[in-house]
Every structure is written in C-alpha cells, then in structure tokens.
Amino acid sequence: MEHSRRRVVITGMGWITPLGQDLEDVWKKLLAGESGIAPTTLFDARSFPTTFAAEVKNYALPENLAGSAKHQQIGRATGFALAAARQAWRQAGLPLPGAPEYAQLDPYSIGMYMGSGEGSLNFDTYTRTALAAWEDQTHSVNMRIWGERALKSFHPLGEIEQEPCMPLTHLSLEFNARGPALNCLTACAASTQALGEAMEIIRHGDAQVMISGGAHSMIHPFGVTGFNRLTALSTFNENPRRACRPFDATRGGFVLGEGAGILILESLEHAANRQATILAEIVGYGSSADAYRVTDQHPEGRGAIVAIEQALHDAGMTPADIDYINAHGTGTRENDSTETLAIKRVFGDRARKTPISSIKSMMGHLIAAAGAVEAITCVLAIRDQVLPPTANYTVPDPECDLDYVPNTARPAKVDVAMSNSFGFGGQNDTLIIKRFTP
Amino acid sequence: MRRVVITGSGAISPHGLNAADLWKGLLAGRSSTALLTQFDSSAFPSRVAGGVGPFKTTDYIPKSYRKAAKIMARDIELAVVAADGAVRDARLATRGIVESSGGGKPDGAWFAVESRRIGCNIGAGLISADLNELTAAMAQARQPDGTLSLARWGRSDDPSKPGGMDQLTPLWLLKYLPNMLACHVSIIHDTQGPSNTITCGQASAGLALAEACRTIQRGYEDIALVGGCESMIHAMGLMRWTLLGRLNTTSNQQPEKAVRPLDQTAAGTVIAEGGAVLVIEELNHARARSATIYCEIAGLGGSSSASGVSRPDASGEALAVAMSKALRDAQIGPEAVQMVIPPGYAIPEFDRADVCAIHRVFGQKPGAAVVPMRGGIGDCGAGAQAIDLVAAAMAIREQTIPPVVNCDQPPEHLDVPRTARRQVEIRNILIAASSLAGQNSVVILRKLD
Numbered sequence: 071m072e073h074s075r076r077r078v079v080i081t082g083m084g085w086i087t088p089l090g091q092d093l094e095d096v097w098k099k100l101l102a103g104e105s106g107i108a109p110t111t112l113f114d115a116r117s118f119p120t121t122f123a124a125e126v127k128n129y130a131l132p133e134n135l136a137g138s139a140k141h142q143q144i145g146r147a148t149g150f151a152l153a154a155a156r157q158a159w160r161q162a163g164l165p166l167p168g169a170p171e172y173a174q175l176d177p178y179s180i181g182m183y184m185g186s187g188e189g190s191l192n193f194d195t196y197t198r199t200a201l202a203a204w205e206d207q208t209h210s211v212n213m214r215i216w217g218e219r220a221l222k223s224f225h226p227l228g229e230i231e232q233e234p235c236m237p238l239t240h241l242s243l244e245f246n247a248r249g250p251a252l253n254c255l256t257a258c259a260a261s262t263q264a265l266g267e268a269m270e271i272i273r274h275g276d277a278q279v280m281i282s283g284g285a286h287s288m289i290h291p292f293g294v295t296g297f298n299r300l301t302a303l304s305t306f307n308e309n310p311r312r313a314c315r316p317f318d319a320t321r322g323g324f325v326l327g328e329g330a331g332i333l334i335l336e337s338l339e340h341a342a343n344r345q346a347t348i349l350a351e352i353v354g355y356g357s358s359a360d361a362y363r364v365t366d367q368h369p370e371g372r373g374a375i376v377a378i379e380q381a382l383h384d385a386g387m388t389p390a391d392i393d394y395i396n397a398h399g400t401g402t403r404e405n406d407s408t409e410t411l412a413i414k415r416v417f418g419d420r421a422r423k424t425p426i427s428s429i430k431s432m433m434g435h436l437i438a439a440a441g442a443v444e445a446i447t448c449v450l451a452i453r454d455q456v457l458p459p460t461a462n463y464t465v466p467d468p469e470c471d472l473d474y475v476p477n478t479a480r481p482a483k484v485d486v487a488m489s490n491s492f493g494f495g496g497q498n499d500t501l502i503i504k505r506f507t508p
Numbered sequence: 509m510r511r512v513v514i515t516g517s518g519a520i521s522p523h524g525l526n527a528a529d530l531w532k533g534l535l536a537g538r539s540s541t542a543l544l545t546q547f548d549s550s551a552f553p554s555r556v557a558g559g560v561g562p563f564k565t566t567d568y569i570p571k572s573y574r575k576a577a578k579i580m581a582r583d584i585e586l587a588v589v590a591a592d593g594a595v596r597d598a599r600l601a602t603r604g605i606v607e608s609s610g611g612g613k614p615d616g617a618w619f620a621v622e623s624r625r626i627g628c629n630i631g632a633g634l635i636s637a638d639l640n641e642l643t644a645a646m647a648q649a650r651q652p653d654g655t656l657s658l659a660r661w662g663r664s665d666d667p668s669k670p671g672g673m674d675q676l677t678p679l680w681l682l683k684y685l686p687n688m689l690a691c692h693v694s695i696i697h698d699t700q701g702p703s704n705t706i707t708c709g710q711a712s713a714g715l716a717l718a719e720a721c722r723t724i725q726r727g728y729e730d731i732a733l734v735g736g737c738e739s740m741i742h743a744m745g746l747m748r749w750t751l752l753g754r755l756n757t758t759s760n761q762q763p764e765k766a767v768r769p770l771d772q773t774a775a776g777t778v779i780a781e782g783g784a785v786l787v788i789e790e791l792n793h794a795r796a797r798s799a800t801i802y803c804e805i806a807g808l809g810g811s812s813s814a815s816g817v818s819r820p821d822a823s824g825e826a827l828a829v830a831m832s833k834a835l836r837d838a839q840i841g842p843e844a845v846q847m848v849i850p851p852g853y854a855i856p857e858f859d860r861a862d863v864c865a866i867h868r869v870f871g872q873k874p875g876a877a878v879v880p881m882r883g884g885i886g887d888c889g890a891g892a893q894a895i896d897l898v899a900a901a902m903a904i905r906e907q908t909i910p911p912v913v914n915c916d917q918p919p920e921h922l923d924v925p926r927t928a929r930r931q932v933e934i935r936n937i938l939i940a941a942s943s944l945a946g947q948n949s950v951v952i953l954r955k956l957d
Contacts, residue, residue, distance in 0.1 A: 117671065119663030140816065178811060178829050188634050188686070188707075193764035197656040200643040204650075210640050216743060217551025226751035229744075230818055230944070233634050234686065234707040239945040242814040248826055251947040252715050255632070255707045256687045263704060267719060274722060276810070276833075291658060292637070295673045296681025298662075357728075359628060359694040359703035364576065364682055373700065376624065380728065495682075495691035497703045 075273040079506055081346045082334035083446045084157025086150040088124035088327050088433055095416035097450050100458040101479040105311040105432050107325050112289050113193070122302045122310035123289045124327030124434025132156060140243045143227035144236070145189030148328035150439075151237040152244060158281070158381070159245060160474035162334040163346055167246040174344075181249030181277035182238050183262025183268035187286030187438035189232035190293065195223045215348065217269055223372065231475060237285050249277040255438060258398070259493030260284055262441030262501055266355030268335050278340040283442035285330035297326060302402060307389035312462050314435075317406045317474045318400035324400040327434025331442030332378035333449075350449045353486075354387065354502030356380025364495050367404055371412030374490065374500040378416045381488065381500035389417040392424055392502070393482065396444045396489040397430025397474075398437055407469040414472070425482060427475040441491040441499065448487035448503045458480050512721045513956060514802040515794050516600070516787030517898045518593025520586050520737070522558035522780060522885050526593045530784075531902040534910040535928050539764035539884035541778050545612075546741050554755035556763040557741050558886030560586070568592040570607035571796035573696060575587065579679045581635050582781065586737035588690035588696065588746065590785040594733060595697055598799060602626075602697035627701030627729040628694040629711025629720040630785065631736030633684035633889040636744040645675035687917030689737060693785070701729040709943030710851065710887070712736040713783070713894035714951045716809040720788060730793045735897070737783025738889035745779050752818050754855055754887070754944075755779070765914055769852035769880035770859050770924060772917040777854050777882060778800075783891025784898040791956075802901040806936065807838025807952035814853045818944050820857050822939045824864030827851075827948045831940055834950040840936060842869055845876045845952070847909055849896045849939045852880025853887065854914075858942070863919050865940070876938070877929070878922045883913025893941035897951060900937040904955050907934050909950060 072246035083093060088106030090096040099106075109115075110123045131149045135141055141152065156199045165171035203216035232237070235253045242251060250271055256263050261284025288294070297303045304323035306313035315321040341348055358380065362372035369372070382388065398409055406428075429447055436443055451457055456479055463476035485505045492498045519526060522540035533540060544557040565577045565585040581590065595602050601618040617918025649660035649672035656672075663671035682688060687705040694703050704722055706716045713736035720732035734871070740749065749755050756776035759766035768774045794801055811830040813821035821827065835842060850862040866874055881896050888895070903909055909929040918924035939951045 090839070114658045115662070117659050118673075119662065140658060177814075178826075181810075182812065194655075198654060200639060201646055201650050201654050201656060204643050204647050206647065209644060211643050211743075213743065214546035214551050216639070217549065218746070220743070220747045221551070221750060224751060225746060226748070226753075227817060228747045230752060233709065233945060235709055235943060235945045235947060236817070238708070238812065238947060239817055242812040242946060243816060246814055248812050248814055248829070251708065251812035252719075252810070253707050253947075255685075255689075255705050256703070257685060269584070270726075272720060291661065292642075295661075295676065296684075299673060299676055299678045299680050301678070357702035357704070358624075359691070359700050361623065361694045361698050361700045363695065364579070364688060364691050365679065376700065406606065493687060495687050496688060496694065497691065497705075 072245040077338040077351060078269045078272045078335055079338050079341050079348045079351045080160035080333050080449055081336050081341050082162025083449060084154040085331040085443050085446055086126055086154050087329040087443055088126055100429055100432060101456060103459050103461045103477060107310045107313060107434055109310060113291050115294060118294055118296045119305045120294060120484045122308045122313060124325055125289055126329050133503040135362055141240055143225060143231055144240060145231045146287045147187060147189060147285040148237045148240050152240055154330040155241055155281055158332040158334045177246045177248040179278040180247040181271055182241050182247050182251045183264045184237050184253045185264035185284035185438050186234050187255060188234045188235040190227055190287060190290040193291055195418035199223050238302045241281055256497040257493035257495055258437055258440055259497045260380060261500045262489060262491035262499040263357060266357060266499055266501055269352045269355055272335060272337050278337050279479055280335040281332060283332035284439035286436060286438035287328035288437055289326055289328050294326060298408050314401040314431045315462040315469040316401045316431050316460050318463050318467060319465040321401045321403060321406060324402055325434040327436045329436045330439050331446050333435055334443060348506045350452055350507045351504045352501060353504045354381040354385025356384060356500045358498045360496030362496055367408045371408045373496055374409060374412035374492055375415050377498040377500040378412060381502050385502045389420040391486050392488050393484045394451055394487045395424055395426040396448050396487060397426050398490045398492045399430055401430060410470045410472055421472055425457055425473045425475050427458055427460040429458055444489045445501060448489050451487055452484050452505050455481060455484055510725045511791040512724050512788055512805045513791050513794050514555055514901050515789045515799040516594040516598025516788050517901055518590040518597060519784035519898045520560055520589045521782035521895055522560060523642055525563050525589060527898050530844045530898060533601055534899055537911040537913055539913050541763050541766050541884060541886050543763050549746060552746055552750055553757035554750060554778060555760045556766040556778040559741055560781050563589060569696060570604055572607060576692060579683050581683045582739040583632060583635050583737055585686050586739060586783050587630055590735060590737055590783055591693040591733055594785040594787050604696040612894055623698045623700040625701060625730045626699040627720055627723060627732040628690045628699045629716040629732055629734045630690040630693060630889040631706045631716045632689045635684040635686055636685055636742055639743045647671050648672040648675055666750045666944060693733060695879055699733060705781035708947040709889060709945060710892040710949045711943040711949040712890040713897060714941050714949030715810060717951060721805050724790050731787060731789045733785050734785060735785035735894035736890035738891045739781035740779040740889050741781045742886060749779055767854045767883050767886050768914040769854040769882050770918055771915040774856050774859055775895040776853045778886040780886030780888040782888040782895060782933055784894035786897060801956050803904040803953045804956045806954035807834040809833030809837060809950040811948045813946035813948060815946050820861035822861050827865035827940060827942055828868035830948040830950040831938060834952045838952045843875055845936045845938050846932060846934045847937045848876045848878050849900060850878060850880050851940060851942045852882050865914060873921050877909050877925050879909060879912055879925060896939045900953050902940050903937060904934055904953060
C-alpha cells in the first residue's frame, strides 16, 4: 500500500430512485422496508413474462433543466443523472457556474466518472420503420425503404443521446466540469467501478473533484425482452412487492429498476480548504474479472473473492474491520449463493458476525446505476448507525446462511461499510467506505 | 514509480487483419475506404465505408469456446481478433494461445501468464441490435396498421404458437452489451485482473490505456490488454451519422478519396469498423522475460470540452489542456515531440478545432509533424484511437513517420507529411482524441533508451 496518496472524501450525494427522488425520504423508506416495485406503466407489459418493474414514479426534469437549450432530446437516464447531480452538487455546497463563487473553482480540476448505461431505442419510430420495410418473401428488411423512412423519422439528437457517454456531456455542460471525463459500462458493476476509478483519479492528482456514480434505465420493451429471454428476471407477477427475495430460499430472479445515483468525491485537501462538510471517506477499491463464462458467475466466486480481497488490501484492512456489507444481492439463485460463498471465503469466522443486506429487495436492480445508490446507502448507514434490511426474507436457504438483516432495519455500530457489485459477463468491483475521521 | 511499456500490438482495420497490415497500408499511403457493399445503402447520401475484409472469428477462439462465437456482435468479433494478434505479438502464452489450433504454437520463449496479474480494458461503443434479426421477431407481432403489438410480443394469442420475443435467441441481449468485448477477451485469454469497458466514443481507447497504465503503476497488475473496437457499418450507424451531418456525401464516385482529414476540401467522414488491442506491461516485468518493447507510455492527459452534443469546442481549449497535461506528465516540452496524431475526423468544424488546439500547445509553427490517421480508414468509433496508438507504436519502432492520406491542401503552418519519412529521430509521439460528445484523451508514447 502506498501511503503518500491523497485521501478521497465524499461531500455530496443525490439520487433519483424507484422509492423517491429525495435523499432523506428514500432513506426513510429503505429503513421502513418499503417497496418501489409495482406493475409496469412505462409500456404495456401485460403479455411479457414479467409485468412489473421498479420504475421511477412521477418523474419530471427539474424546471430549470427542462427548459434548457443545453439539454434537448435527452434520454431518461441522462435526466436522472442531471437531477441527481444537482442534489449532490448542492449538498456539497459547490457553486453553480455563473455564481460569483464559481470563480474559485478550476473547471479543469473537476472531472467526471460515470457508470451510465446506453439510452433506450426510440421504440415507436424504431418499430414502425423496421416493420414498414420488412418483406416476408425475402425474410429481411428492405434497406432502400428502411433508409428512406428512417432518414425522415428519426431525430438526430434523440439518436445520439443513446450513446452511453451522453450523461457525461450534459453534466459537463451543466457544471462546466472540464477535467478528465470517463464513462464505463461494465453492466451491473458499472457505477461501483466508476466510483473506484474516480477515487483513483483523485488519489493520483489528476482531479480535485469528481462527479461520479451512474444512471440507467432499461425499463423499455426491448430491455425487458432481453432480460426475460435470459430468464434472469423474477416472474412473480402475483405480488410484485414480494418479487425480489435476496438470499431467501424461494428467490427467483431480479427485478429491473431504473434511476441514478451521484456522489461528489473530493480530495481531502480540496474539501478541507473550502470547509466542506465531509460525509464519509472512500478507502478501498478492488476490481477483477471472473474470466469464466458470459452467462454464469464462477461457481466458487473466484472473481468476487479477488475483488473483495483487493479492496481490503487497498484499504489496509482485514475482515474484522468491516461492520456492514451492502451486498450485490440481486435475488437470483446464482448470485446470492455465490456471493455468500465468496464472503465466507474471504471473511472466514467473521462472515457470520458481519451483517449483510440487499436494498435491491426494495429498490429493484438499477443495473449500471445500482452500485452508486448502494454506495450512498453505505454512507447513510454510517451516518445514522443503522442498517437497512433485506426485505422479503422468510425462508432460509442452507446455501445462504449468513446474517442478512431480515426485514427490519437494525441499529448497529457502523464505521466501515463494504459494497459489492458483480457485472453480467464477469466484471467484479468492491468499494470500502469509512466514517471520516481527520 | 513503476514504468509501463508497450510489448504487443494487434489491429483489425480496413487495411487488414493485423498490425503489420495496418502499418503496411499506412506506410504505402493507401486508402481502404470503398463503396459500401455490406448492405443496400442506396437510400443514403453517403455510400462509402471503411470495412474490414473477410475473416472467421472461430479461427481466433480455442475450440472449447467456439460456441460463444454465436453470441458475438461484430464489435466483439473485432476485439477477439485484435486481442489474439496483440497477445501473440507479445509472446504471451495465455489460455487462448495455448489451446488454439492455428496461428503458431508457443514455445519456451513465450511467457506463461499469471492470470490474476493480467487485466483487460477495452473501449466499446453503443452496439446496435441486428436490424434483420429483431425485425424478423417483430414481424410475428405486427398489427394491420403496421405497428408492433406489444400484446402479441410477449406471448401469442394462440397458446400453441410462440410470441414475438420468443423468436429471439435466449442469449440475444448478450450480443449487444458493450462490456462483452472485454468479457469474451478475458475469458479466451484467462485474464482475471481488473477489467473495464470505457464507452467514450473515439476517446475510449486512450482512456482505457491510461487507466490500465495507472493500475499497473499502482502494482495491481503487471500486464493489461488495452484498446478499443467498434463497427459503425450497420443500418443504425449509417442513419445516425447521416442525420448528424458527419458523413461525406459528395465522394461516392471516388470512395477512396472520401475522408480528407485537415484538408481544405474536407467534407465529412465515412462509417468504418475496426480497432486494436495493445499489450502494456511493467518495464521490469517486460525486461525480465526479454520481451520486445515498442515504446514507453510517457504521458497521459484527459479533459472534457463542455461544448455540447456533436459540436466541437471551436477554441480547442479543452483538447489543448489535455495535451499540456500529458506533456507535463511526460516531463517534456512541446519541442520534444516529433509527431502529433490529432483526432482528424475530416469534418471541417472539428478539424478546425483540432488545429486550434495544436497551435495553442505547439505554437504558431509547430515543429512536430501532424499526422491524422483517418484518411484511408474512416470513423471506427471506439476503435479509432486504438488504431492511432498502434500506428504510433509502429512509427517509434520503425523510426518512420507514415504519410497522411488525402490531405493535399493542409492548413497553413502545419507540417503534414505527404510521403513516408525515414530519416528522422522519433522520440515522442502525442496521440490526441476527442469523442463526438466532448471527452478528450491524450497519450504520449516515447522511444525507450
């Protein structure tokens, strides 16, 4: 471990989630075990194997963003990212461009590292254009017809806004952030990886402030199609609120969610100089690849173990230092038993003594944005000395035999929290967040 | 601090299926853009593309993993081929090489890789679903008015028949996830170190290289496969770039002359496909195994233009800042750079912004040769800067500056070579990229003494 590196602290947080759009309000709901999962309304999903999702409800762009010429035709996830970043920026006490205090900031020292997903296809235009050009005889799309219609029907900005780097572009415009700008898309691990790498950029001195987190929405017909074909989603249509049952013996898949989580990371020096309120410190990051199969996790949790071990090593900690694990805990049969196994391998005797919970039981799986809202949850758990529960836990599974904080929030001493994210395809990331002490 | 060098390069581009072919094409000043034949593009005003010649992906995959080729979109296939070339060039006896049937068996001189100490960081673009495959499924749920019936998409009215979505292979989604480039490559070569997928358009590969370089410097891995690949040659790519006004629509009669970076007559780019993967490695690690070293990674810099969507930062300020950061990181001044590879899209307003950035850093009469690489290739998105990085590594190894294709009337005061230059000392090359959305990445490669 290198001791000369800069310390990295969290000074602002914001989220747009299926449980709400206000930091404290959502946190209260998580502690109360409430569910953000309900029948799908964004499109008619009644014929789909899964008819429910964890949607962001009543979402409208904040007034001053909606009218902005800078943010035309933005995708749903980009809107989430902008709104969550506004909250985080405000909590961090940072001035907006145009304010006189902004002159004290160096725009080139403000970077961004997001784990944002791709935007959604323009469903109506895409399907109409494709079907109009489909020829049953040749069993193919007539490209002449498709091209002519497509050039008249698609909106250039609406199309380009689907690029996964677009949230960066809009955040950059909104906050005049001109430092290093990166987006990674490692499926369900993306925003945990983004936060870890954002921390490394500050540690290395390439930026003083990083806007980091994730934003994603795959709740559209083709997104749900993809996951339904993979049989990864819960099909517990009779009771959506109970559909996601992480670590429970009856668990049967994850629930697709959407939203954004954004954290403002800062070098300790920069935060201290401007007398910012420090919410927590990020002290450890580990990253690995399963290199096993694109369809399955390594059955012994090989990659997960490496990510967890590396994060501990990076933080200079041992399992005894970890007070709480915010699990990846998707509610699929495979993830929850593999994650349990990996925790046991690394934590040994400490595994049974370390509380673990999955907020996906309430919030659904925000895919690329999941890690960011889970990192925020860790900071709030440290702040309030309370652990959010794993909801819907009723039937113990012999393969998942640890303490999952079932159903009820629990007061606890929490100085250090670990957050795991394991991506579809085998990319794994772990963060360690600690109570800030000067 | 641990120093990081390049020890292998693999490229797949319109010039050919490996890095040697890319270099040959560049040295010869060849153009490989041609009339688009991959699909009927007659409805589009730009009908030129930089396509990759035929190849069989399964030739690059060990037998035990060949089934996976069925779920690889074109972008993933490109990365698999490029990674194979890079790993072979670096003489790494990875699982993929040891278990492969063709391409030459490794002997004792090859290095047996420790899987946990090798990472993979491959940039990717937005991968579009195959239009025919998806529409064939949609046609099962078409309504008389021509729209898709969501009621018949999930399941059919007739329980004996499948619904629309059931026409899609169960693993359909996995073909199109951008992280699958890195995931398949890490499985084939058993790289268990950090793995990432950076999706920042044309700046992706430099950002990926930079991140992996820092990870090696921190000691978390010794080797990484880095780069980026993308195919823009599909219906959605052509439609999107056409609508954004990025494509040349006046050179269909002379497709090889379509992309004219920095030229006074530049009139847009063409859709292309390709990319590259490089092996980067800690210097002492490379020396201990007697690896052939191309060059050192000397400087890195990044920035964001905050200029908006598909709109260049006309001042060139942000790109210039990224260049200056990389120079500082390399501890050199601009006079120490012999060659600059600018983004060079051949889209006039973007080219002008590049030129402004170059002048800001290198002065009114830059001493370095300015060598954009897009001329005979076109825009291969996340693969673009990866190709530039391989070109730069080759230029340092061969001590040769390749000529620029299709730039007959370069901007005043810029030294844009029209023929290959061999009688020069090339110590430092600066490779700059800007994505269409304002992310910039700059890398400086240096000849190793």
